[in-house]
Amino acid sequence: MNKIAIEDLNLQYADGTESLNGINLEVPANAITVLFGPAGGGKSSLLRCINRLNDLAEVKKMTGRILLDGGNILDQKTDVIALRRKVGMVFARPVVLPMSIRQNLTYGLELAGEKHKSRLDEAVERSLKQAALWEEVHDRLDEAAIALSGGQQQRLCLARVLALRPEVILLDEPTSGLDPISTGKVEASLQELKKNYTVILVPHSVQQAARTADHAAFFLQGKLVEYAPGTEIFTNPQDQRTEDYVTGRFG
């Protein structure tokens, strides 16, 4: 079943950097869909469309539709706050908010109006376990989050998204700054998470794309070149450009 359907999406920023041209893409639920390709191809821009974070940027032109469960989220009437709770995002650089570990996790929930301490505590424990961080931090939840290591911070960022019980999780090169062990932990979490969530990942390497993808979309200069199940696109790409990139001839 498709969770998200992107229909004929065009995007241009005011400053002329990155753009998207005629993107059509169907993202299935309960799977990891990988968007990969060389830098500047429009992968991050597409992610930022799906939770309307692009509202913060100066967009010159945007046409097309993005359907989430059938409803167009680019519509003027969309409740973007509710949308962002439903579609969470993890960024390339781990950004912990300047507060304690616990407060980082409850921040979004409290803004959503959750006041019950027991429910907040439950969300903290659940999300940390889902992000494989509970064992490491459960006895120091009230310490400053900045004291965590880079890998732990990134898993906290993932947990912070999970605390809101989203339906879709967007990850923009979440392991680009992490060591291999932390990267492995994040990837393992994602494999577990896809059972209950729709995951869209921009990987930081082709290897990671191949390791994690159930479905993969190859982006080049703002265009979607090829979209296929992960097992096919990395072993038997149909487009010459995809093959060149996957085999390392450019990029």
Add this chain to the structure above:
Amino acid sequence: MKRFFTSNRDLTQRLGFSLLTLMTLLTVIPIIGVVIYILVQGAPAISWEFITGFPRSGMRAGGILPAIIGTFYLTLGTAIFSVPLGVAAAVYLSEYAPENRLTRLIRLAIINLAGIPSVVYGLFGLGLFVLFLKFGTSVLSASLTLSIMTLPVIISTAEEALRAVPQSFRTVSISLGATRWQTIRRIVLPQALPGILTGVILGLERAAGETAPILFTGAAFFLPRLPNSPFDATMALPYHLFVISTQVPEMPIQIQYGTALVLLTFVLGMNLIATYVRSRARAKRQW
């Protein structure tokens, strides 16, 4: 090797460094000089009576309590008007304002406001607050005048402090379902607070030491009592110092220096608080 180290270039370099060190020291000397001079000259005048008493015998004896309290009131009044206005303007400029002709004009106005001579503020305050709005020569008029003078300092330092908060905090907060205002209130303002506070104190410190803006708007030549409402005039330390230094014949010199010392302590004390706030915040900062 030895020739290399005693070369001409080395000598020039050492001469250059020495010159720079000397210049730097020269800038510090006047500050230390002023403080020590005022301290030595003014200390004999300082007594319990001087701090807590009212002036007597045509201000030639007694204390300066009304001036101390007056300056305190004026500083407080200035804070009440300029802090909310200044911080709100800074939040608007840093967080909401689009980059267009209007905001560029506002910024230009703020920069120019900072360059206006303080006596012009005094005249403006006289026209607007004292005469047109009929607040009279009062603590209120003087505070409002000082507020306008202080605004540019508060706005520009507060805006700088807000802009120093990493953009990524805002993006993350928004991505977690916060509104812009929630992000500002819960993340940006708390992080910028020490910087804002420093700017506020520095601005108020300047207001506390000014004479010209209060000259026509609220300062009393001689008022041997405390102001009993915001519409009352008041004595103030800087104006009192001006009066006893130039307007009163046969004025004992140690009273002049004693007054100067009290004013200096007031202003430097605020400066110390600002420095303390800043250094403590830097130690605690999480980014």
